[in-house]
Amino acid sequence: MTTTKEEEDIFEIVDYTTASDWERFIARIEEILSDWKLNGPETSNTEVDFTDGEWIERNEALEFGDRSYTISHFSLQVPESNSTVTTDNNPQMTTSVSIEKQAFVPPRAMADMMSRRNDFPSRSPYLSHWYGLREFLILSPKRNTDPIADESRANILLSSTAIAVSNVGCNVPIFIRVQHEWRNMFIGLCEGSGLRTHFNVCNLKNAPHQYRHLAGLLEIFKSKLGSHIPNDIVIMVAVRFTYVLRDFESTVSRQVLPRDETGMPILTNLPFGSIHDPVSGLHLSCTWPIFSEEVVTENDDCNDFDPLLSQQWAIGVTLLEELPVLLSDAVQEYLNLSTKRETIEQLLGKFQTADEIPNASMNMSDPIKRISDSRTQQYWTSISSSISNTTSRLRVNIFNPPLPPNVVEKTIEYLFNESATVERRRSIVNELPNDTERIRQLKSVPKDSFVYRVVVCFTAICSLPSINRLRSIAHLWFDIVQELRTCWETGKMIPGLESGSPNLSFSKFYQNLQMLNCCIEHRVRHENDSTTTTVDNPIEPDEDGDQFFECSSNISSSKSNLTELQPEGRLKPCGDLKLLNSNEILYVPVTQECPPATEDMLDEQTAILTSLGSGEDATLLRAKMQSRSLLSDMESFKAANPLGTIEDFVRWYSPRDWIETEEVDADGNIQKHYSLSPRMQLPDNLWVEVWQQARPIPVRRQKRLFDDGKEAEKILQKLSSLSPGEILEQLIPVLLHTVYDRIAKEIEEMEESNAIAFLETLNAKEVLIVKGREERKKKLQQDFIICLTSVEQYICRFKSFKEKLFSPDLNHKEKEEMIKVVTELHTRPEIPVKAAAHGRLGKRLASLFTKTKPTTNQVNSDSTEVKNQFMTPAGKEYILRASIARPSNLRSRQSPQRMYCMLAQDEFRLCGAFSEDTTFF
Numbered sequence: 001m002t003t004t005k006e007e008e009d010i011f012e013i014v015d016y017t018t019a020s021d022w023e024r025f026i027a028r029i030e031e032i033l034s035d036w037k038l039n040g041p042e043t044s045n046t047e048v049d050f051t052d053g054e055w056i057e058r059n060e061a062l063e064f065g066d067r068s069y070t071i072s073h074f075s076l077q078v079p080e081s082n083s084t085v086t087t088d089n090n091p092q093m094t095t096s097v098s099i100e101k102q103a104f105v106p107p108r109a110m111a112d113m114m115s116r117r118n119d120f121p122s123r124s125p126y127l128s129h130w131y132g133l134r135e136f137l138i139l140s141p142k143r144n145t146d147p148i149a150d151e152s153r154a155n156i157l158l159s160s161t162a163i164a165v166s167n168v169g170c171n172v173p174i175f176i177r178v179q180h181e182w183r184n185m186f187i188g189l190c191e192g193s194g195l196r197t198h199f200n201v202c203n204l205k206n207a208p209h210q211y212r213h214l215a216g217l218l219e220i221f222k223s224k225l226g227s228h229i230p231n232d233i234v235i236m237v238a239v240r241f242t243y244v245l246r247d248f249e250s251t252v253s254r255q256v257l258p259r260d261e262t263g264m265p266i267l268t269n270l271p272f273g274s275i276h277d278p279v280s281g282l283h284l285s286c287t288w289p290i291f292s293e294e295v296v297t298e299n300d301d302c303n304d305f306d307p308l309l310s311q312q313w314a315i316g317v318t319l320l321e322e323l324p325v326l327l328s329d330a331v332q333e334y335l336n337l338s339t340k341r342e343t344i345e346q347l348l349g350k351f352q353t354a355d356e357i358p359n360a361s362m363n364m365s366d367p368i369k370r371i372s373d374s375r376t377q378q379y380w381t382s383i384s385s386s387i388s389n390t391t392s393r394l395r396v397n398i399f400n401p402p403l404p405p406n407v408v409e410k411t412i413e414y415l416f417n418e419s420a421t422v423e424r425r426r427s428i429v430n431e432l433p434n435d436t437e438r439i440r441q442l443k444s445v446p447k448d449s450f451v452y453r454v455v456v457c458f459t460a461i462c463s464l465p466s467i468n469r470l471r472s473i474a475h476l477w478f479d480i481v482q483e484l485r486t487c488w489e490t491g492k493m494i495p496g497l498e499s500g501s502p503n504l505s506f507s508k509f510y511q512n513l514q515m516l517n518c519c520i521e522h523r524v525r526h527e528n529d530s531t532t533t534t535v536d537n538p539i540e541p542d543e544d545g546d547q548f549f550e551c552s553s554n555i556s557s558s559k560s561n562l563t564e565l566q567p568e569g570r571l572k573p574c575g576d577l578k579l580l581n582s583n584e585i586l587y588v589p590v591t592q593e594c595p596p597a598t599e600d601m602l603d604e605q606t607a608i609l610t611s612l613g614s615g616e617d618a619t620l621l622r623a624k625m626q627s628r629s630l631l632s633d634m635e636s637f638k639a640a641n642p643l644g645t646i647e648d649f650v651r652w653y654s655p656r657d658w659i660e661t662e663e664v665d666a667d668g669n670i671q672k673h674y675s676l677s678p679r680m681q682l683p684d685n686l687w688v689e690v691w692q693q694a695r696p697i698p699v700r701r702q703k704r705l706f707d708d709g710k711e712a713e714k715i716l717q718k719l720s721s722l723s724p725g726e727i728l729e730q731l732i733p734v735l736l737h738t739v740y741d742r743i744a745k746e747i748e749e750m751e752e753s754n755a756i757a758f759l760e761t762l763n764a765k766e767v768l769i770v771k772g773r774e775e776r777k778k779k780l781q782q783d784f785i786i787c788l789t790s791v792e793q794y795i796c797r798f799k800s801f802k803e804k805l806f807s808p809d810l811n812h813k814e815k816e817e818m819i820k821v822v823t824e825l826h827t828r829p830e831i832p833v834k835a836a837a838h839g840r841l842g843k844r845l846a847s848l849f850t851k852t853k854p855t856t857n858q859v860n861s862d863s864t865e866v867k868n869q870f871m872t873p874a875g876k877e878y879i880l881r882a883s884i885a886r887p888s889n890l891r892s893r894q895s896p897q898r899m900y901c902m903l904a905q906d907e908f909r910l911c912g913a914f915s916e917d918t919t920f921f
Contacts (some may be wrong), residue, residue: 382415
């Protein structure tokens with residue numbers, strides 16, 4: 001019993017000096033507000049336009065008991081040049097009392113609530129849109145799974161924040177997010193200058209019938225102000241109706257893949273645009289900015305809000321978020337396929353060889369038989385490569401072809417169209433300087449050339465749906481190579497290529513085709529020349545397959561024999577020059593053309609010459625390998641000038657190596673002396689050795705320096721051995737060129753000067769891809785695709801805007817103004833409509849938003865009929881304001897009262913901000 005009594009005498013000791021969770025929570029809020037420098041008064045001496053600023057958000061975490069919260073600070077940063085200094089304190093604060101009698105400056109938030117400048121802002125957070133605030137704080141749960149659904153919890157948080165803002169003197173409104181986040185429900189307060197504003201939000205799915213118009217909303221507003229409302233109080237109202245149009249009669253902005261009359265795809269144009277309309281919605285907002293409640297009436301029986309009479313219109317668009325575009329997707333697929341290395345055999349199957357064709361060798365000549373009997377037999381190329389001098393080459397059929405035969409035939413006809421050759425060559429000659437520079441930078445090809453068109457066809461295949469695109473490219477390339485071989489065999493020039501030797505400023509792929517054209521041209525010329533050849537000098541091939549004319553081996557260089565030779569192959573006299581050892585005229589001989597060469601051939605020759613080493617023997621061997629052309633020219637010179645010497649040859653061939661000196665003799669006369677240059681007089685001079693080897697052979701009987709048959713076969717074998725992926729990879733610079741041209745064409749049709757910057761950006765990224773390091777090309781290609789997609793989407797949207805908003809009879813000035821409007825629609829959520837319903841754009845919008853179906857018993861047009869034809873608004877917004885002394889009508893200062901209301905098809909929202917004087921209450 002004694003122990004029990006002692007235990008009852010012991011009391012629990014509570015240390016009340018220890019801070020509780022609630023106190024720590026308040027202290028943490030005060031600390032954050034101080035760190036953010038929100039602990040001082042804010043004045044309302046400036047007005048800003050919300051559309052000119054940028055919203056800045058910063059966050060801090062804090063704890064209250066076992067729950068985590070986040071406090072966020074939203075503020076509008078506006079350049080100082082866009083701020084307007086007001087000479088008075090907001091006039092809306094003193095509706096019935098003059099400004100001079102007002103002896104206090106309200107917090108900036110309360111002044112913003114009453115300002116009409118930023119009613120219905122187009123781009124701002126919810127609370128700014130509802131209350132017109134430029135700065136506010138939000139306290140919300142850190143996790144969305146822990147919403148503030150309990151009223152007592154919400155009140156504790158609101159009371160805590162009220163204490164914190166009061167302690168630090170913060171005039172910025174603070175809100176508590178309640179309910180689930182998606183509902184956007186808040187409670188809040190703002191204190192300063194002896195005034196306190198309470199913020200509340202009410203959200204319903206459907207509005208009560210009596211509150212779906214202005215009259216019912218005025219009843220709600222007046223009931224919140226209290227029963228002692230002065231008779232002279234004026235409630236100011238601002239209204240905005242928003243109309244939404246989603247069904248368009250659009251055809252131009254929706255692109256489809258080109259097809260012919262039979263429904264087959266056309267591969268001769270680059271795809272561009274989108275199969276979807278980029279504009280999913282067009283909304284028109286009609287605003288009545290400020291009027292008193294007695295001016296207009298809106299109830300069940302009467303509606304004075306006619307959109308055609310509104311003085312403020314604004315237009316905005318709803319864009320398709322993920323807009324697929326055809327050109328960018330095709331280029332992306334092209335780049336992906338360029339990394340594949342499946343061969344044509346793997347894609348199209350094994351083809352029939354020449355040995356599998358009975359009696360195929362009966363019609364073959366001996367040189368061609370050697371090709372077919374080689375160890376390295378080709379499958380699909382061996383048939384066409386083993387048949388020469390015939391127009392009826394064997395066609396190889398593809399089992400289960402991926403492309404319809406008529407599509408391939410039309411594409412081949414497009415590529416090898418002879419009628420376009422002259423136009424193509426003319427376009428190549430007339431290339432603009434900037435185009436030429438771009439081709440040089442990209443190492444591309446002339447616009448609309450043969451290779452250019454091939455890339456267009458390949459890119460078009462990459463846009464086709466529901467096919468094996470790589471197999472289709474292999475199919476088309478298979479037929480292209482067969483057609484190229486036909487051109488070689490029949491002597492038909494490949495159209496769409498520059499004439500002459502390969503142009504090293506173009507792509508290597510293009511150079512190879514130019515070389516093939518040179519082979520065709522040489523072959524045709526040689527065959528024409530061979531018809532005049534005598535029977536005594538028939539054409540015979542050597543062991544390497546080279547062809548030359550037989551000449552007599554008994555020709556010597558003795559003077560007696562030279563005088564008996566008849567000169568051959570003379571082109572023209574070489575000026576007034578005469579042979580040194582006779583009085584005969586020195587003639588320029590007919591010589592062989594310098595053999596054409598591609599960049600690949602020059603690289604191969606350079607590699608061979610480099611591999612010989614650097615010794616004297618290697619140097620001599622390199623010189624002899626490079627002297628084939630010199631030997632041919634010397635033989636032609638000897639045939640044209642039988643009495644000529646090496647000195648005569650040098651005078652014509654290399655005048656700088658013929659030195660002329662002057663001396664004055666004893667009589668004062670000037671004597672001229674001539675001699676070879678020092679390098680020509682060196683011992684073992686190569687020119688002297690070649691001159692001694694040269695025989696007087698005219699060019700028509702010489703061994704040809706350029707073997708067109710061998711070079712043509714090498715090119716055709718090379719083209720046929722490439723895999724489709726390798727072909728696509730080699731043609732990437734041409735792809736970039738075609739893409740640039742297509743974008744340039746679309747931008748030119750837009751007639752927007754600012755869009756030219758897109759071309760500069762695209763060109764810069766294309767040059768980086770071509771000249772960038774190999775390890776970075778994949779990243780550069782992806783950057784290019786992103787840029788191309790954004791540009792193509794911009795053009796698609798521009799065209800859609802233009803189709804919907806442009807009237808067909810616009811003059812030049814009106815068209816320029818409309819282009820500015822369309823350009824702004826890309827960057828701004830909405831833009832004002834000049835002259836509202838009375839301007840050109842307004843009239844166009846009125847026709848779009850007017851109901852297409854006329855009402856029954858329609859009579860002559862009047863205002864009531866036009867109003868009824870305008871579609872029903874998708875949303876209605878109201879702002880009601882008043883300055884009233886609360887809570888006492890006689891002793892309190894006037895304070896701002898505001899209510900925002902939004903009516904939509906499935907939402908009804910009321911946002912109230914009601915203030916009171918707390919100085920004596």
